[in-house]
Amino acid sequence: MSARVETLPVLPKPETPLRRLASEFFASRVATGAFAALMVIVFMALFAPFLAPQNPYDLATVTVMDARLAPGERGSAGFLMWLGADGAGRDMWSAILYGLRISLGVGVASGVIALAIGTAIGLLAAYRGGWVDALIMRVVDLQLSFPAILVALILVAILGRGADKVMIALILVQWAYYARTVRGSALVERRKEYVEAAQCLALPASRIVFRHLLPNCLAPMIVVGTLQTAHAISLEATLSFLGVGLPLTEPSLGLLIANGFEYMLSGKYWISFYPGLALLATIMSINLVGDRLRDVLNPRLER
Amino acid sequence: MVFILRRILQSLVVVLVMSLVVFVGVNVVGDPVHILISDEMTQAEIDRFIQKLGLDRPLHEQYLHFLANAARGDLGNSFVHGEPALKLILDRMPATLELAFAAFLLAVIVGIPLGMYAGLKPESPASRAIMTGSILGFSLPTFWVGLMLIMVFAVMLGWLPSTGRGDFMTWDGLRHLALPAVNLALFKMALVTRLARAGTREAALQDYVKFARAKGLSPSRVVLVHVLKNILVPVVTVLGLELGGLIAFSVVTETVFAWPGMGKLLIDSIQRLDRPVVVAYLVITVLMFVVINLVVDLLYAALDPRVRLREMKA
Numbered sequence: 001m002s003a004r005v006e007t008l009p010v011l012p013k014p015e016t017p018l019r020r021l022a023s024e025f026f027a028s029r030v031a032t033g034a035f036a037a038l039m040v041i042v043f044m045a046l047f048a049p050f051l052a053p054q055n056p057y058d059l060a061t062v063t064v065m066d067a068r069l070a071p072g073e074r075g076s077a078g079f080l081m082w083l084g085a086d087g088a089g090r091d092m093w094s095a096i097l098y099g100l101r102i103s104l105g106v107g108v109a110s111g112v113i114a115l116a117i118g119t120a121i122g123l124l125a126a127y128r129g130g131w132v133d134a135l136i137m138r139v140v141d142l143q144l145s146f147p148a149i150l151v152a153l154i155l156v157a158i159l160g161r162g163a164d165k166v167m168i169a170l171i172l173v174q175w176a177y178y179a180r181t182v183r184g185s186a187l188v189e190r191r192k193e194y195v196e197a198a199q200c201l202a203l204p205a206s207r208i209v210f211r212h213l214l215p216n217c218l219a220p221m222i223v224v225g226t227l228q229t230a231h232a233i234s235l236e237a238t239l240s241f242l243g244v245g246l247p248l249t250e251p252s253l254g255l256l257i258a259n260g261f262e263y264m265l266s267g268k269y270w271i272s273f274y275p276g277l278a279l280l281a282t283i284m285s286i287n288l289v290g291d292r293l294r295d296v297l298n299p300r301l302e303r
Numbered sequence: 304m305v306f307i308l309r310r311i312l313q314s315l316v317v318v319l320v321m322s323l324v325v326f327v328g329v330n331v332v333g334d335p336v337h338i339l340i341s342d343e344m345t346q347a348e349i350d351r352f353i354q355k356l357g358l359d360r361p362l363h364e365q366y367l368h369f370l371a372n373a374a375r376g377d378l379g380n381s382f383v384h385g386e387p388a389l390k391l392i393l394d395r396m397p398a399t400l401e402l403a404f405a406a407f408l409l410a411v412i413v414g415i416p417l418g419m420y421a422g423l424k425p426e427s428p429a430s431r432a433i434m435t436g437s438i439l440g441f442s443l444p445t446f447w448v449g450l451m452l453i454m455v456f457a458v459m460l461g462w463l464p465s466t467g468r469g470d471f472m473t474w475d476g477l478r479h480l481a482l483p484a485v486n487l488a489l490f491k492m493a494l495v496t497r498l499a500r501a502g503t504r505e506a507a508l509q510d511y512v513k514f515a516r517a518k519g520l521s522p523s524r525v526v527l528v529h530v531l532k533n534i535l536v537p538v539v540t541v542l543g544l545e546l547g548g549l550i551a552f553s554v555v556t557e558t559v560f561a562w563p564g565m566g567k568l569l570i571d572s573i574q575r576l577d578r579p580v581v582v583a584y585l586v587i588t589v590l591m592f593v594v595i596n597l598v599v600d601l602l603y604a605a606l607d608p609r610v611r612l613r614e615m616k617a
Contacts, residue, residue: 142321146547147552154325157585234442237446241446242446242570243574254444257446257447276450284439284442
């Protein structure tokens with residue numbers, strides 16, 4: 001903090017909550033590094049078609065001639081395959097970029113939908129109370145007493161394969177975490193005076209819930225949302241690796257790793273190793289950012 | 304006594320609810336007829352088939368039938384193996400339990416000392432390394448770590464076998480067990496380390512530890528007896544609950560290491576649409592979970608009178 005003041009002696013900038021949050025967040029070198037890494041990963045995923053030397057799923061550009069080329073060899077199309085090629089001759093670097101897109105996309109999309117559903121249900125439970133609350137929390141407790149991977153496997157076994165089914169499974173796995181978090185903080189906020197004041201003004205319930213309660217529950221939601229996204233990405237990769245996740249037409253990082261499995265025993269490590277590294281970097285950077293957010297926002301979260 | 308009965312009753316309700324969820328899920332969301340019949344069957348054959356399976360009867364009758372059969376231990380025959388699904392699962396259970404307990408022991412034996420060290424010397428570089436390592440342990444995808452373990456220890460170094468299972472408690476068996484157990488333990492190890500660290504930091508400030516030190520007890524005795532004893536209860540409680548998680552997560556490890564347990568059977572059965580086995584696995588696992596949760600709850604209440612009192616008031 002003092003360093004900031006010394007460099008800006010003229011006028012201290014107005015302290016907005018966001019700016020204070022940012023300066024606290026970036027005070028940690030680890031968190032700053034993780035945030036930068038995450039930004040690079042998101043950039044890579046967003047612009048994969050422009051960054052990849054090859055469209056790994058366009059059969060016209062992929063040739064079996066390149067199959068299992070070692071890292072650093074030149075493919076038949078002339079560009080350097082610095083991470084090698086997989087069993088079908090796809091450039092691993094391109095496949096990872098496209099895989100990141102799918103992994104991140106599925107993780108974030110399912111997280112956002114689960115956040116919306118979980119928040120609505122959590123707010124309903126907290127605001128209504130009574131038997132509605134009791135019923136919702138029973139369901140949440142029941143689901144959370146089983147590990148996420150087991151719930152996901154049950155759902156996939158019931159629903160069958162396909163990208164949409166995996167999305168549904170991921171959403172159903174996650175909503176309960178959000179519902180519990182939102183309900184917990186909404187219950188605390190509900191007892192505060194500003195809610196009482198709003199109620200005395202005879203504001204409609206929807207306005208109290210969405211304009212007064214919800215904004216004050218944001219901090220824990222952001223933290224849980226960040227950590228849950230990492231969890232969802234990891235879960236999807238695991239399902240895809242087990243062969244019960246995304247179909248072959250949508251090769252996420254988990255599927256890339258599974259594809260390399262058969263070549264592993266003959267020492268061709270790169271087909272599984274590099275996608276795994278990309279997955280690890282993604283999950284780890286999100287986790288580190290989430291951990292830091294938790295410290296900075298300091299909501300009393302139970303783990 | 305009332306408390307125990309109430310908990311058992313609650314567990315029964317959970318089992319019933321879960322059986323309903325699984326049953327409705329399998330029979331309504333996914334249509335079993337659609338999977339069982341082949342294109343060559345005539346309509347008459349299909350009708351006979353549906354009748355034989357009892358799928359033409361109302362759903363609540365089917366569910367009661369399913370429950371009655373399940374209570375007698377009959378969960379149907381596997382389509383693929385032709386054997387009773389329950390027997391298939393139970394045959395594979397020892398392999399999964401062996402793996403889960405090995406991982407459990409490993410997590411405790413490695414995690415507690417690391418966590419206690421990090422808790423006693425929170426500022427030392429080694430402690431920071433341990434805490435960073437624990438975040439890594441949470442972030443590493445289990446299946447990928449499994450592949451890397453095979454890569455390094457089986458393919459490159461050739462020290463350990465890559466897949467399969469040896470005989471129980473033989474040298475060969477332990478060699479086969481080593482990599483899968485480490486793989487499965489990694490996540491829990493990170494968890495135990497964090498728990499032990501938090502517990503140690505809290506215990507180190509307590510009066511009884513200060514008193515033990517003031518009495519002139521050796522530092523090792525203070526740590527190994529006074530601190531360790533008091534962090535063990537919360538750690539073991541959480542781990543007891545996590546034992547179910549280990550069994551669930553062994554699905555992944557078993558698939559990577561071709562470990563012949565019930566998790567691998569589940570994945571194979573999902574892929575081959577062998578529904579009776581899937582349902583049997585789910586029923587068994589849910590039962591195991593409920594029993595584990597119940598036992599841990601009861602143990603916890605036995606160890607900590609405050610829990611008992613709170614439950615009685617509620």
